[in-house]
Amino acid sequence: xxxxxxxxxxxxxxxxxxxxxxxxxxxxxxxxxxxxxxxxxxxxxxxxxxxxxxxxxxxxxxxxxxxxxxxxxxxxxxxxxxxx
Numbered sequence: 001x002x003x004x005x006x007x008x009x010x011x012x013x014x015x016x017x018x019x020x021x022x023x024x025x026x027x028x029x030x031x032x033x034x035x036x037x038x039x040x041x042x043x044x045x046x047x048x049x050x051x052x053x054x055x056x057x058x059x060x061x062x063x064x065x066x067x068x069x070x071x072x073x074x075x076x077x078x079x080x081x082x083x084x
Contacts, residue, residue, distance in 0.1 A: 017023045038045070 018027065
């Protein structure tokens with residue numbers, strides 16, 4: 001049975017994938033692909049943008065008011081507070 005010494009590799013830090021050569025190539029392809037998709041399908045994207053305000057209304061109602069019960073909030077509490 002052979003023993004492997006990995007102590008020489010422990011001091012080296014591994015860089016992130018995005019800073020490696022393969023990561024940079026992938027980012028380049030994604031940027032080029034995104035630019036081509038945007039230029040070719042711009043009319044479709046801008047045609048859908050008209051519906052964003054209609055979509056924003058129910059999403060704001062759900063996420064900002066937490067459903068129908070969050071409008072009043074303090075209706076059952078005494079509105080007078082004692083000053084310290």
